[in-house]
Amino acid sequence: MKRFSIAVLALVSASTFAQSKPPAYLDPSLPAAVRAHDVVSKMTLDEKASQLEDWATAIPRLGIPDYQTWSEALHGVANSGFATVFPQAIGMAATWDPSMVHAMGSVISIEGRAKYNEAQREGNHRIFYGLTFWSPNINIFRDPRWGRGQETYGEDPFLTSRMGDAFVEGVQGDDPAHPVAIATAKHFAVHSGPESLRHVFNVDVSPRDLEETYLAAFRSLVVDGHVKSVMCAYNAIDGTAACANKMLLQDHLRGAWGFKGFVVSDCAAIVDVTHGHHNAPDIMHSAAISIEAGTDLSCSIWSPGFNTLADAVRKGVVSEDLLTRSAERLYTGRFELGMFGMPGSNPYDKIPFSDDASEQHRQAALKAAEESMVLLKNNGILPLRPTVKNIAVVGPTADLLASLEGNYNGVALHPVSPLDGVAKQFPEAKIHYAQGSMLADGVGVPVPRTVFGPGLRTEYFATTDWTGKPVAVSTEPEVQSDWRDAMPNPEIHTHNYSVRWSGKMSAPAAGKYTFIFEGGSNFPYSPKESYRFMLDGKVLSEGSLDGGKLNMGAFTVAKGASPTAPPVMTGSRPARIEVTFDDTRPHDFQLEYSHSGDQAGGSAVLKWETPAQVQVDEAVAAAKASDVVLAFVGLSPQLEGEEMPIKIKGFDGGDRTSIDLPESQKQMLEAVAATGKPVIVVSLSGSALALSWAKEHAAAILQAWYPGVDGGTAIARTLAGENNPAGRLPVTFYASTDDLPAFTDYSMKNRTYRYFTGKPLWGFGYGLSYSNFRYGAVKLSSSSVAAGQPLTATVSVTNTSARAGDEVIEAYLKTPQVGGPERSLVGFQRVRLKAGESRQVSLELSPRSLSSVDDKGQRSILAGEYKLSVGSAQPMETMHKSEATFSIHGTVELPK
Secondary structure, three states: OOOOOHHHHHHHHHHHOOOOOOOHHHOOOOOHHHHHHHHHHOOOHHHHHHOOEOEEOOEHHHOEOOEEOOEOOOOOOOOOOEOOOOOOHHHHHHOOOHHHHHHHHHHHHHHHHHHHHHHHHHOOOOOOOOOEEOOOEOOOOOOOOOHHHHHOOOOOHHHHHHHHHHHHHHHHOOOOOOOOOEOEEEEEOOOOOOHHHOOOOEEOOOHHHHHHHHOHHHHHHHHOOOOOEEEEOOOEEOOEEHHHOHHHHHHHHHHHOOOOOEEEEOOOHHHHHHHOOOOOOOHHHHHHHHHHHOOOEEOOOOOOOHHHHHHHHHOOOOOHHHHHHHHHHHHHHHHHOOOOOOOOOOHHHHOOHHHOOOHHHHHHHHHHHHHHOEEEEEOOOOOOOOOOOEEEEEOOOOOOOHHHHOOOOOEOOOOOOHHHHHHHHOOOOEEEEEOOOOOEOOEOEEOOHHHHOOOEEEEEEOOOOOOOOOOEEEEEOOOEEEOOOOOOOOOOOOOOEEEEEEEEEOOOOOEEEEEEEEOOOOOOOOOEEEEEEEEOOEEEEEEEOOOEOOOOOOOOOOOOOOOOOOOOOOEOOOEEEEEEEOOOOOEEEEEEEEEEOOOOOOEEEEEEEOOHHHHHHHHHHHHHOOOEEEEEEEOOOOOOOOOOOOEEOOEEEOEEOOOEOOHHHHHHHHHHHOOOOOEEEEEEOOOOOEOHHHHHHOOEEEEOOOOOOOHHHHHHHHHHOOOOOOOOOOOOEOOOHHHOOOOOOOOOOOOHHHHOOOOOOEOOOOOEOOOOEEEOOOEEOOOEEEOOOOEEEEEEEEEOOOOOEEEEEEEEEEOOOOOOOOOEEEEEEEEEEOOOOEEEEEEEEOOOOOOEEOOOOOEEEOOEEEEEEEEOOOHHHOOOEEEEEEEEEOOEEOOO
């Protein structure tokens, strides 16, 4: 189908209506809702139905181009080439700094507009290049086993609300009538695993847990953050699919909260209404009950969805008025975004493509990464002395690109790994690097740079078969690159290209090695990728990387999908090459990669699986040669994430069956510690790990999350003391899964810091600093307030150390409710204090923060005595705190 750019639209509009007064929908002076009503009134029934799909088709006679509503921006604009990659959302939560999340949202809106503007100039209407971003994920991270918990702001509704509001306000901007972009609160609601069951899972949630925990952040983003879009979830609640659930979409979202925007289904969730939850006999009836409940837009991938609604109207299954209503909601959003004006008429049209992945934005991502660092243990070894002479850098996440970028990510431009960050931060030290272990048994990791000696000559060709003169040549330490939807080198100006790496390869020990060569993630397109692997001049393996099994969960491939959807994609098929080395001498090595056919995809990672003892021996040798060991451990988004095919010990379908550090990494830690050298553990992960051994034996522990494009710099600056850590845990770090209820149990009993009765390794809100802080007495605005009135708590905080640093002041409340939470976060503020500086910090406690929820789900402010603790962490985990009591007289019921 012909694609339309803004310029074409303008020409169509001008020519079509030159002889008469332009229709109302082309009048920019009218409100967006009025224009939406006018344009939808001119659509036929089938045209209206076609607009209720993520792949909305063009309507040429009205000057409407096709539009793909699906774009992602969880921690930077995703899946559309280079972008500024901030720390993963869980890392942003660890900053406890809403202003930083707001800054990230602003960067996303600018880079999203820059990409959109460039795409419009190119006539590119593809997925991931629009202005409706399906972020943030504000589900509650109730269980550390959930693979997608990394995408959230943690386990607490209050923290999640504050961070989610900041994200939305940053993305959408200051003018509600003219947003820079549209944010989407997802997944509504009661959604947090297991991944393997999400398409069929029903949650019988108690009224109390629903109100107190699972809906609180969604309410905040609608009522306070004014989010313009909400995504309904895959799962069912009380037997009814979320996207067809009137309790959620009508009683709460539209009714109690007054939501005026549009609701989009999670992808293929309309299919799940019938196939997963059996709420309807077929897709048409699933679509009918979903639009009746309040879902406006179906993300259907390659299956029919809301485009069946025209037939549903003709058959009397559903009223056309509902299609009209939903189409108007969607077009109100598009008119607010300024999509139907003359080119250049919208000030956001002037945002240049050069703003994408700019240096200014990179500095914001670096600051966010520094703020996200959580120091869990320090026996005094940190900060490291600048005079340290020999540093061992060991572990599988020390040089792992995937553990910088996280999931739902953009492509990091010039990413800095922890290994490179440490080397740059300590230029006078000799760095002894060893990979040390696999991430987990059965999971390959990139072949480390130690195998390739001085590096690999890397040649880039503007042809697909490595012919002609290279347009660029560089030296790369290893084969580990991500160029999705971008070019591998600035000198290449075509998506039909090839790359060759050549140099020497030396095995660390004789034995059998399995090499795995992977191309890029290319959803939902099917570029052609091929390779050739050569050793000592002999081709050991070559062929296509396409044609593998498509692991798309419950997505249904069926006739009737939107005509603008791409052909059904092929799956990736990594190449596996087994090599037995009889020696450790250098061998001639050459690897070639070719990409063509579509701009999507474009990446190259050479991994391996090695004899375990070989890697441990290298790590021990590095430790023995050093004064201190920096052990980089953790996970990667290839182990934890969304509905993945992985099924190995400790991991199942994207979720974890164990929260322990994988056995291969534990063995490495114990081996390097046995050398007697002090070990500093740095964990890169998207969720909590049971670092019990490290807590007992390591000299220091730093939780670094998936820290983004400059994550290695942030880690190194923190280890050196140039960044004084002040991050706080947004989740509880439990000692074992034995401490937790069943993963499928959605009751909050014995879950999260509010209800957990055991002793965690580190609690929610925990985090150390290189500075010390003292708290004065808490002063309350009143010791007795009427129910429904706010309260202010003021405390003096003093930096008693000789080092400037940030402090996060956390306020926890214990209400008089019998059986209520042990404590609940009700306020926090991150402040910067110079050495010796004191500051008065005031926290406003809203009536909603002072409320309790009963077993019927009614939120009320109760009469009685309340206890408030203000300090560096939860009251039982810090000596740096101040406490006060106050009373509330009278009771007040609060709205949903």
